[in-house]
Amino acid sequence: MKKLFLCLTTLLCSSASFVQAYDRITGSEFASRSEVIAQNGMAATSQPLATQVALDILKAGGNAVDAAIAANAVLGLVEPTGNGIGGDLFAIIWDAKTQKLYGLNASGRSPQSLSLDYLKSQGDKIPAYGPLPVSVPGAVDGWFEMHQKFGKLPMANLLQPTIDYARNGFPVSELIAYYLDRSISARAKYPGFKEVYMPNGRMPLKGEIFRNSALANTLEKIANEGRDAFYKGDIAREIDRYMKANGGFLSYQDLADHRSDWIEPVSSNYRGYDVWELPPNGQGIAALHILNLMEGFDVKAMGFGSVDYIHAFVEAKKIAFADRAKFYADPDFSDIPVAKIISKNYADQQRPSINMAKAAKRDHAGPVDGDTIYMTTADKAGNMVSLIQSNFRGMGSGMTPEKLGFVLQNRGELFNFIDGHPNQYAPAKRPFHTIIPAFVTKDGKPWLSFGVMGGATQPQMHAQIVMNLVDFGMNLQEAGDAPRILHTGSSQPTGEIMLDGGFVSLESGTGQAVRRELAKRGHVLRDSLGAFGGYQAILRDLESGVYYGASETRKDGQAAGY
Template sequence: MASAAGTTERKRPFFDKERIEARNRNRSTVVCRHGMVCASQPLAAMAGIDALKAGGTCIDAAITCNAALGVVEPASNGIGGDLFAIAWIEKEGKLFGLNASGRSPYDWSLEEAAKMGVTDIKRQSPLSWNVPGCVSGWKMLSDRWGKLGLAKCLEPAIALARDGFPLSPIIGTQQFASWPSEMAPHMAKVYHPDGKIPRYGDIFQNPLLANNLSAIAKDGPAAFYEGEIAQAIVKKSQELGGKMSLRDLKDHTANWVEPVSANYRGWDVWEIPPNGQGISVLQILNMLELFDIGSMQLNSAEHLHLFIEAKKLAYEDRAVYYADPEFADVPVKELISKEYAKARAKLINPKRAATDVKYGDPKLDSDTIYMCAADSEGNMISLIQSNYAGFGSTICPDGCGFVIQNRGEGFSLDPKHRCKLEPHKRPFHTIIPAFMTKDNKPVMAFGVMGGDFQPQGHSQVTMNMIDFGMTPQEAGDQPRVSHDGSSSPWGGTMENGGRLKFEHGIDDAVKQQLADMGHQIADGVDSHGGYQAIWREDDPLRYFGGTDPRLDGAALGY
């Protein structure tokens, strides 16, 4: 494998003995033949594997795993959140995209916000609610490519919620412990039983969620969007001053969309088009392809500087152009074109950090879970689902065992902004599944959760795989850097070039070199994103799975 911008030769991933022996010793890449599920919680991954063994497709496994994740990792995801997916269907020989994100209430507008004196949309308020899209996404996936049926896929999640499960280390010590009852009174009855915060290792039960999921298993999405669950959502919204109505829920629809791609050194990387931020990954990679990244040392100052500068340029465009395409003309084709990347990349100074970056003219030139699954027929799915912030709005409707997301917090109240608040509109979304193909054949389902960071994670993993020849596991093990402070789709502009945050493993000498180049360096270390991936090899069919050591997760196969 050779770099398109140079002649640097690449060793073949997975089969290089020296690389295997010198790998970052966290976890091994998991290899199997018949099916695989990678997720941030082992109990959920096992539920997905059981669905495959029961004769289900990877679609059934993904729904089963996602539903279980909503039980065992409730701060990150659940039926109160939204969902996006990219699926490779072997018999059809192509990729399909699904946008199951919800829209704002019909009665929620800039005029109404002004009338109420609202100057910003508070997270812990029903004004931050959009219609949750997750359940509609499950139904569309199940009806089109599932074999088990939605009710069967929900059985493991119902059992986990009803019978209980031990809290894993990260969920017990970080997610639950971060929200004492006095900070989140509207979810305390569900997540703080007996007035106590469950701890790592405690058995946690959620009988209300078991009832909610059982109703969906019995009556389908109508139980959520038209039945007692819908009534409970609307009642809670009205009680707390929100705008959600039964009409909003009943009128919700998810949509099939065409994934979009950019070719990176012979590999096609696929993302979901806006209202999400996926195309910023393609913009970043298009610019980086113009440099011989593979000739550089991984995570050297030279390597990281180019990545950061490309990210800055892409995110400035993101702040201006990305929006719900039903409400704005989003120039996707132009933004992800090679010609536009060349024009933007000319603005990168290889020796100096930019502190004042402008968006281009393409017309001229939280918390989240990510999981993936694959089956014996060659089908693969990349799925991401989220409450947005941890525990979303922190509001559970009465009688419900889940929180409603706070994605509507991302609307702008600036009437000139593309992402301004409007009735029945999808907000800007951070959650993005990804997929990779080569020569029109499926190669990898992957994703990196982490809110605003996600495009940076996708780009770093892609470089690790393609430029540095790593395995799926090794690509996720490597230390990451995050650039914060770019101009935002929610408002605000970049000041002084933003700042860099590093994980453990980036040399202090590299940080100093970057500082000398003009980058602002944040104090301390941080943790960035949560990654899963499944790589496919054919003749014979095999899957190679990787999962992030930053999480409790597992890559399981058989």
Template sequence: MRDFQLPGRSAAMAMNGMAASHNPHATRVAIEVLRSGGAAIDAAVAAAAVLAVVEPQQTGIGGDCFVLMSKNGTDEVSGYNGSGRTPRGLPTSGLAPEGATQVEDNSPHAVTIPGAIDAWTRLVADHGRKEIGELLAPAIDFARNGFPVHPRVARDWIEDAPRLQRDPNAMKVFLPKGRPMRAGEVFRNPGLAEALDLIARNGRDGFYKGPVAKEIVEYLRGLGGYHTEDDFAITQGEYVTPVRTTYRGMEVCQIPPNNQGITALLMLNILEGYDLSELQPMSAERLHLEVEAGRLAYRDRDAFVCDTSKASFPFEEILSKDYAARLRAEISTDRFAAHLPPPLMRRTDTVYLTVVDRDRNCVSFINSVYWGFGSTRVSPTYGITLQNRGMGFSLNPDHPNAIGPGKRPLHTIMPGMTLKDGRPYLVYGVMGGDYQPFGHTHVLTGVTDFGLDPQEAIDQPRIFHSMGETIVERGIPGAAIRGLQEMGHKVVVAPEPHGGGQMIMIDWKEGVLIGGSDSRMDGCALGY
């Protein structure tokens, strides 16, 4: 139990339905959808649409999404890959300056065809109880009539302003006063309202056919892109079978590659060999093991994760407990392993939300435009921020994740779900680009190994390893920092929080939903 004399908040609790997102407008809309008879997927899509308006630096209809779902509280977990592909006419070379290792962040070649709207409309049609037009109405209202900018959004807006200044359309839409929006100021995006209204009236065709697709294609081709209206028209996500492992009696589910979710499963397999519960939650020993497991798992991620429709992936070996044991043998419990190659990490922006309804339909939902304001390429009339997921490709033609026509890149955004005794137990996610496998592992072990509730697990200070540095949030105790340094870690203080997160736990015995939402963001968990 938390110390009520210290800053913090309690977990939300309810019996009927619950939603958690990192903006209060989105969480409220999700609860309203549930209370009016909507299913969990209806509430999730309505909330995602609101977030696409009120958190423009994090997400948008010009991005991608991934979803995990459990139907009626059963172990039937399905996944949906709503990530887009490169244009079919994209060449395999000449897409970046000589010597570059990745496509530039604002290059038209970084803009993959957005998959979010196809996913939203398909999932609502297949699993929802409401029409897409009704679900988009709150987002349309926010875009047309405005909303007050929340503090974390304003902070990010300031950070991303120099990138926005590179594109005249981005400046017109997102720097309307010649500067970033400030907390409490009202922001409107009427062009985005018109695009959402077209989708509300015409479904997926409102985005992938007609004036919206035509404008985006013309805009990108004017920048040197290879996109066509046919590329938009044929865009389609698909249901996927989740990849799974076991940890402390739970079954942990993730989206398979091209998603990086398998990285978290590998981290958990490695950590399962240690009795973490014998350690203090914020001890150097626990954090050291987390870092070392992460470094090994990310090494394999960077080597193998790809579009598996275009290249092979060693699923069985990477998920085997024997393989994890071999990796575990490379870890010293009291010394930083200097011989491991550092993975290349990048910070990105994403929104994650989770919803559980009265029938215990569970949705783990994540949507993103990748970097802050994506590519900062914005459609001129409709104010749509276009993602830069193409940066996730390798420019090495021999790499399984090499850039090429009609391919999906390595994707960092990952929804999570665990099962216990054959039923959903934790529905959760942690944002933050490359940090996400670390975040998933940190909050999950917080619950399972240290007995924390969802809010406590999400509130725990976080640690990350990037480019040879162990990056600690300011909440990590000084004793733990000194211990890590004695083990050989190069410790630096994080310049910004490590991601954000949401979690809903299902207590089947009491019939209670327990939710947490990250104080690093602006949102909340609510139930009824």
């Protein structure tokens, strides 16, 4: 009898493994905790050490931009599996003084000396690792652009906490230890990688103190000598030397010629809320496209987690991503019809093609793989920063200049070889980019700074977060904790429109009856553990100015204020 009871208990527990092990007094049953609420400042990042540095900067008299730069620098050290100064950066900034949003595209371009013909001679696509996918790192220039336009404290003050952590060491968090270990197989063969990240012949373990003195020296040089130390000084020369010695094409001249661009964010109104994204070469407008399509449905009446809601969302995503595959690229090289893609009229024309009884067999199989960090900060004056930064594919290319202490990104992998396609590879061109920050205003006032990490996951989750808040009335933490929907394709070639319908992955919390009905409508369901992204957000109360913060429970993040 006892054995039977144990078997039944095990069966019941395993079948309901998604259920919280406790009952919440307030909030939805899937919420992991309450929102963080504070008046004077707020930071939400994917690592508690970075969040605390951001708050220290705010308390020392810095503003939201200062705090964002300081926290991003820390993240490059403590979360090298997602970002670092070898990667790119995008930001949307609300400036309280001018009462305006500003967009920054700090993504880098391909090497000027690397030709399409040479790449084609090496294979049928750009490889994920090694020297060929490396493009100019834009993050450091992005920091200095933000600082010059909006910063208050000296840059040296902002980088010093990371320099100290890099020299003295920091304890590696659980999730980062896991991703570090997974990074070995693809990257250990590239020069400098083991020397920087595996000094003891292995990756650091959870809780182990890790130091990166080379990165400390690099950041100290940047702090003392400024932006040009990275793009025109010793750091640029060392990157040039390293790449030439190891079959690479990224050169000193590529770095010296780099520039970031201040750009106008674009928006679409969703049920009274203006949702803001950056135009391509990023994929942010796909989130606006999805929301425009979904606005034509009574999403609230459908109900969160219902068959109709999930089905309509997946079908809207397929339509938006087909356009993503066709058009998104560097706007300096092609005329992208952004205004049309994010227009209500365009969505109205496309929406009738959604068959609520049957899944469509159109799908773009864009890249899902790739880790990133998203973070957001806010200060007492009302300034807010939405910032995203990444190496692509976690730790990037594997190419690691040992003397500098960081990995170079592999964003160039996202170019394609399709003749006439806007995202076809060309020298000195920005690739299609997956990382996207987001912002929401209400009646011209700042309401929400948010983002979700993770490749092609991002626009899908941006749309879901907005609907969770606006349609389903969730609070900021609930909106991030709620079970997510992810639609992916069956293969990876950027720019290719697939005709197989792809796969739908649903987080635990979605019942079997819903899953069965989706399968009846033609959706192919597949588990996709760990692919649902990572979320941070700060919401400002439109009346009181009080900040609400939320952070991802699927990762190591923390939201905190004072």
